[in-house]
Amino acid sequence: MDSTVALMLAQDGLVVGAIYILLALGLVLVFSITRVIFIPLGELVAFAGLSMVALQGGTMPQPIWLLLCLGALCAAVELVAFFKPPRDGRHLRNALAYAAYPCALWAVFAQLEQRQLPDALQVLLVLALVVPLGSMLYRLAFQPVAEASVLVLLIIAVGAHFVLLGVGLLLFSAEGFRAQPLWDARFNWGEQPVSGQSLLILAVTLSAIALLYGFFRRTLTGKALRAAAVCRRGAQLVGIGTERAGHWAFTLAAAIAGVCGILIAPLTTIYFDSGFLLGLKGFVGAIFGGLASYPGAAAGALLVGMLEAYASFEASAYKESIVFGMILPILLWRSLAAGKPHGDEA
Amino acid sequence: MKNTLSYLALATMWILWAGQAHADITIGISLSQTGPSASLGIPQKNSLAYWPKEIAGQKLKLVVLDDASDPTSATKNVRRLITEDKVDIVLGSSSVAASIAMSEVASEGQTVQLAFSPIELPKGKGEWTYRIAQPVGLMAAAIVKRMQADKVKTLGFIGFADAYGETWLKELTPRVEAAGIKIVDIERFARSDTSVTGQVIKLIAAKPDAVFVAGAGTAAALPQTTLRERGFRKPVYQTHGAATKDLIRVGGKDVNGTILPAGPVLVAEQLEAGNPVRAAGLAYVSRYEQQYGADSRTQFGAHANDAALILQRIIPSALKKAQPGSAEFRRALKDALESEKDIVISHGVLNYSAADHFGFDQRGLALVRIDNGKWTLLK
Numbered sequence: 001m002d003s004t005v006a007l008m009l010a011q012d013g014l015v016v017g018a019i020y021i022l023l024a025l026g027l028v029l030v031f032s033i034t035r036v037i038f039i040p041l042g043e044l045v046a047f048a049g050l051s052m053v054a055l056q057g058g059t060m061p062q063p064i065w066l067l068l069c070l071g072a073l074c075a076a077v078e079l080v081a082f083f084k085p086p087r088d089g090r091h092l093r094n095a096l097a098y099a100a101y102p103c104a105l106w107a108v109f110a111q112l113e114q115r116q117l118p119d120a121l122q123v124l125l126v127l128a129l130v131v132p133l134g135s136m137l138y139r140l141a142f143q144p145v146a147e148a149s150v151l152v153l154l155i156i157a158v159g160a161h162f163v164l165l166g167v168g169l170l171l172f173s174a175e176g177f178r179a180q181p182l183w184d185a186r187f188n189w190g191e192q193p194v195s196g197q198s199l200l201i202l203a204v205t206l207s208a209i210a211l212l213y214g215f216f217r218r219t220l221t222g223k224a225l226r227a228a229a230v231c232r233r234g235a236q237l238v239g240i241g242t243e244r245a246g247h248w249a250f251t252l253a254a255a256i257a258g259v260c261g262i263l264i265a266p267l268t269t270i271y272f273d274s275g276f277l278l279g280l281k282g283f284v285g286a287i288f289g290g291l292a293s294y295p296g297a298a299a300g301a302l303l304v305g306m307l308e309a310y311a312s313f314e315a316s317a318y319k320e321s322i323v324f325g326m327i328l329p330i331l332l333w334r335s336l337a338a339g340k341p342h343g344d345e346a
Numbered sequence: 347m348k349n350t351l352s353y354l355a356l357a358t359m360w361i362l363w364a365g366q367a368h369a370d371i372t373i374g375i376s377l378s379q380t381g382p383s384a385s386l387g388i389p390q391k392n393s394l395a396y397w398p399k400e401i402a403g404q405k406l407k408l409v410v411l412d413d414a415s416d417p418t419s420a421t422k423n424v425r426r427l428i429t430e431d432k433v434d435i436v437l438g439s440s441s442v443a444a445s446i447a448m449s450e451v452a453s454e455g456q457t458v459q460l461a462f463s464p465i466e467l468p469k470g471k472g473e474w475t476y477r478i479a480q481p482v483g484l485m486a487a488a489i490v491k492r493m494q495a496d497k498v499k500t501l502g503f504i505g506f507a508d509a510y511g512e513t514w515l516k517e518l519t520p521r522v523e524a525a526g527i528k529i530v531d532i533e534r535f536a537r538s539d540t541s542v543t544g545q546v547i548k549l550i551a552a553k554p555d556a557v558f559v560a561g562a563g564t565a566a567a568l569p570q571t572t573l574r575e576r577g578f579r580k581p582v583y584q585t586h587g588a589a590t591k592d593l594i595r596v597g598g599k600d601v602n603g604t605i606l607p608a609g610p611v612l613v614a615e616q617l618e619a620g621n622p623v624r625a626a627g628l629a630y631v632s633r634y635e636q637q638y639g640a641d642s643r644t645q646f647g648a649h650a651n652d653a654a655l656i657l658q659r660i661i662p663s664a665l666k667k668a669q670p671g672s673a674e675f676r677r678a679l680k681d682a683l684e685s686e687k688d689i690v691i692s693h694g695v696l697n698y699s700a701a702d703h704f705g706f707d708q709r710g711l712a713l714v715r716i717d718n719g720k721w722t723l724l725k
Contacts, residue, residue: 005547005551008543008547009543009544009547012541012543012544015541016540016541019540166380169380169384173385173388174384174385174387174388175385175563175564175592176563176564176565176592176596177564177596178564178596193575193576264540267540267541268539268540268541268568269564269565269567269568269596271537271538271564273381273382273538274538277538278538278540308541309541309543309544310544311544312535312539312541312542312543312544312545313544313545313547313548314544316504316507316533316534316535316544316545316548317507317534319507319534319536320507320536
């Protein structure tokens, strides 16, 4: 392997790693605030990527039907809550919002069908479609059992993953699709060919990290979320609603998934079930940070991306084994570093 | 009133029971309608709609199950089909692993399995298993002959890191060596990979005269688009697993000029007028594309159609020996499969024997090239 090849692989690893970084951050975010290992994150990535394909083709993005169904379910759940004493007007308002938003978005998509939209508008529409799915999933699957053990939450997350996988097959069919690149430019940096799309991925990842950092450090909501992550009971005592924190966490994670989906759809063929493996690799990265540290997770995810690039060059038959095999030494190192065994609620 | 109701219930049950008893020939089908192989299983399920309602005066009862591309579910399905539904024959599954899993139970239950996937079984196994998909060896021989004609001396191989890629490598290696072609690099990739840059850089560095991609479905496009992106201009060969319109849709102009072996049904219109496969292929393709749109045909869907064509040949002769629902009838079906000559299906002409459970010959093969998004049959 000479330096040109090494650099090419590094570039490849960096781009793929950037996607894993975003996913790892999303997983850490959700886990630290709600203790849910958000396995369906990967499905949201695939949904976003395939919605992008649909919009580019001028058709109705299929997940709108999922949004309509989940919206109706959430509205029903909120209505039931409203009719239970003590009657709380908030539930009624929530129910209205859950029912109205998907319908409004559907109307927008119906208007735009068969039209070629500017890229920026397509990106916004995909996010408008995918981001609310996060909050709705939380409302339906996790909020009613927010105080359950990590294991129960994990089992629910796995269940949600299978449900979304089935829905994905129903919505998108079994075939794979590939989107047009958002930035179809090619540069030569020395001997290195660099594509516009990969620069875009790096730029978006860096700005997403900066935005998340700013959000958690500078805004009141961000600080409240951090408080909820550090100590749920303490946060509740000072008036930070853990339910709202949960909604925020899932919304942010869904936004991250949406961005990831839009970014990778032009890179590779996306299938209805492509997201799971991406999410799993993000998870390996997140484990590196103990599912708690953002810089640790980012470093781990970048390592996964790099390892994957070099492994695919050196020993492509064992690539996945190498990447997933990495989880063992990490767990060993983490449990040695932690010193004492963790309890269920650790 | 109460009495009427119970009579009514009894009558209904009797009709249902009687219906069951007279549902003459029961056919158990396990397909991968969901999961990673769903793109194979769904067109197969669709094609079942074109089956005849009866064969040789006997009603057909189809029990269709989904195995989710999972060998464990396939095993459970076929066990249920044999013990509970008492089927006379089992069909499926769509993918390699699930079909292999089924073959074990089929031979245990002494029931013929028509596999929709070209599975290789160890010697002594699969006595009751017959394939209606072309063996990889037949396809490999044809593509190697073409490579020789194209004056390829060195070959780069990139294949799926699963049973499909491995089978191809195993079948291809001795044949290219015999043809004097050297494999200079072997790489693997997975269907879900986001990037194959590493593999492609290494392939290009080995400077082969051509690259062979052993992948299935749309995923097979990724190595080829990456090769073209990185400036590889030499020929690329693909396998019949990639022979779908979706490869062209995803690969665009990067897959132009690709040569691959396929089932003749893919280019049914271009077959010679005297070829018996042409009529069988056109009959299927025209019905399927009328319902699902132009160019919607797949080789995989055709397997489900072919199963009906085979049954139309073997059921009449098996009926002469035994009645459906019995072990003798299942044995008679197996004997008929091996004794019937020249069974014409949309994928070729079959001649099964006790030793050969593939039954295909050169008539089951078409070498095609992608020319500006269309399949062209190479004569």
